[in-house]
Amino acid sequence: MIVATYSVHNEAPLISPKAAGLGPGRWLVKLYARGETERHTDQIRNSQPCHLSDLLQLAVQTHDDMLNELGWLVVDAGFQVLRLR
Numbered sequence: 565m566i567v568a569t570y571s572v573h574n575e576a577p578l579i580s581p582k583a584a585g586l587g588p589g590r591w592l593v594k595l596y597a598r599g600e601t602e603r604h605t606d607q608i609r610n611s612q613p614c615h616l617s618d619l620l621q622l623a624v625q626t627h628d629d630m631l632n633e634l635g636w637l638v639v640d641a642g643f644q645v646l647r648l649r
Contacts, residue, residue: 570643570644594644
């Protein structure tokens, strides 16, 4: 189930109304960033059930690292959060 998506072209993340009631679970966070000539992607997947907020710091650091690799010219960037079964 897709819980949230975000692109730098949107003002705010699109969050599923069902997300508020979700407890601990397994998550897949897909991150991407694209410059003029390069595209970087990464994934974060937890093996033990946890709250999505527990992955926030790791996701922020991963995305910051990808943006730093691209330098100042970022054409597109964002993420998609999925709850796994």
